[in-house]
Structures are given as C-alpha cells and as structure tokens.
Amino acid sequence: MGRSEERVILSILDGTGWKAAAAGAGIDERRAESFLAGVAKIAARLGERPEREAPPVAEATGGRRARRAGTHEELVLHTDGASSGNPGPSGAGVVIADASGGIVEEIHRHIGHATSNAAEYEAVRLGLSRAVALGARRVRVRLDSELIARQLSGRYKVRHPGLLDAFLKVEALISRLDDVRFEAIPREKNARADRLARLGARRRG
Secondary structure, three states: OOHHHHHHHHHHHOOOOHHHHHHHHOOOHHHHHHHHHHHHHHHHHHOOOOOOOOOOOOHHHOOOOOOOOOOOOEEEEEEEEEEOOOOEEEEEEEEEEEOOOOEEEEEEEEEEEEOHHHHHHHHHHHHHHHHHHOOOOEEEEEEOOHHHHHHHOOOOOOOOHHHHHHHHHHHHHHOOOOEEEEEEOOHHHHHHHHHHHHHHHHOOO
16 A cells, blocks of 8 residues: 555545545545455455454553443444435434443434435444443444445445445444444334434534
8 A cells, every 4th residue: 555545544534535535645536446445345354253353452451451430341322324315414313322221322413415325324433433432342333224234244345435435434443442243123123313313314503
C-alpha cells in the first residue's frame, strides 16, 4: 500500500466520503474503487474468524484488562436504519442493553439524504462507537437487515462502492473490541430500534 492509498483510508476513517478522499489523495475514482474493493475483501475475510483477536494487554494491568467504573464489558445492540424514499431523508436508531437485557441508552439521529442500507450501516457505526465509549469488550449486534449482517460477518462481499467507506468505518470500530458478532433478526423483534430510526429520519438538525 502506497502513501496515497494510506491517505485515502485515513480520510475515510475520519469521516470523508471515498470519492472525496480519493480526490484529496490524487487518485482517480476507478483506481480508488478497485483499491477499496480489495480492502473490503480482506476485511471481510478477517470477519470470518469466529472471534476477533484481542489487542495486547499492557503489563501494568497484570494480564487483565482494567475495567473503568460505570462501564459495561458486554453489551447488546439493536440497530436499525430508516429511509423515506430510499434514497431520501434518513435516520439511524440504536438501543443499547447490558448482558441482562437492561436498557443502557437509546440513540436516534437524522443522517440526511441516504439509502436504507447506508442508514443501516450508520446505525451500526453509532452503536459500536458508543459501545467503545462505554468500555465494552464484547458486543452483540442485532439488526433486521440480513444483507448488512452477512456483510459485516464476512459472509457477503461489499459490492456497492457507496457502502465501502461505511463498511470500513465499522471495521475500524470492530478492531477496537475483543469480540463482535452480528445477528439478523425478524423485523418485529427490532421494533424499538425501528421507531428510533424513523424518529431520526423525521428530525432535522
């Protein structure tokens, strides 16, 4: 990987769209699309492992990861995305629960003009980002999009260029956790996250 490609990846992880990131690095779109497809393929293969390898633990912890007060080592996320028009005004919804099922936090956010799949990815990203902030090490993500669940589990490839940057942002968060698993569930079992996503789609600002 050259420096230009590294700049593209870093820009995407900072929130820049892949086309703008490619332009900023001086790479034409066709070359950038091919490169990002290769990165997504590698990331998907890493996702095929049953458990993510934990990063090294600092010696100061005595071989055990220190747990901060008020954190949750294991969390369950219900995520959903909503798009009125597909593409159209969209929102993301997340319900964060602890291992016993108690609600820790709920999130809804308006994400502008997007497709339903982009909204689904943003909901997962928001949920994982918050899980990391809460100190989680193990996360279960339950969503009613079988496509997104299988892409993030490494069973399906990410073929749409518009989803590559979203996929990479989620993978960057996954790498910060010990174990992340994705489960596709029926829509009726995801009603709370769905309501939050729809609320986010309606809200502006």
